[in-house]
Amino acid sequence: QVQLVESGGGLVQAGGSLRVSCAASGRTWRSYGIGWFRQAPGKEREFVAGISWSGETCYADFVKGRFTISRDNAENTDLQLNSLKPEDTAVYYCAAGGRYKACVTIRGETDYWGQGTQVTVSS
Numbered sequence: 001q002v003q004l005v006e007s008g009g010g011l012v013q014a015g016g017s018l019r020v021s022c023a024a025s026g027r028t029w030r031s032y033g034i035g036w037f038r039q040a041p042g043k044e045r046e047f048v049a050g051i052s053w054s055g056e057t058c059y060a061d062f063v064k065g066r067f068t069i070s071r072d073n074a075e076n077t078d079l080q081l082n083s084l085k086p087e088d089t090a091v092y093y094c095a096a097g098g099r100y101k102a103c104v105t106i107r108g109e110t111d112y113w114g115q116g117t118q119v120t121v122s123s
Contacts, residue, residue: 002026002096002112004034008078009092009117016084020117022077022094033098034077035106036069038090038119045093049079050106058103084121091116 097110
């Protein structure tokens, strides 16, 4: 069992930056990759970035170098959001998946989810 708690969302102007964090706990969390997903109003949830249990990272094409995912030696996985645009407004969720697998598997294989944190970018 893995528990995930997101934090760090908020309101920022276009062009600004935010950092969202995902704190993981549970006996087996280190064996999972962590992915960040987002869901905007009226849209489907989409993959943003992931980091595998071994530290491999992967990103959605629309990120284009603006976002960076990192994982420290403790339980936190951060997503640094730079050069934010109004279309980045969404609820951002972290998820654990792809146990002992490559980063790409996190896109479609998620086992645990956090409750989400709101990111709002004003124009």
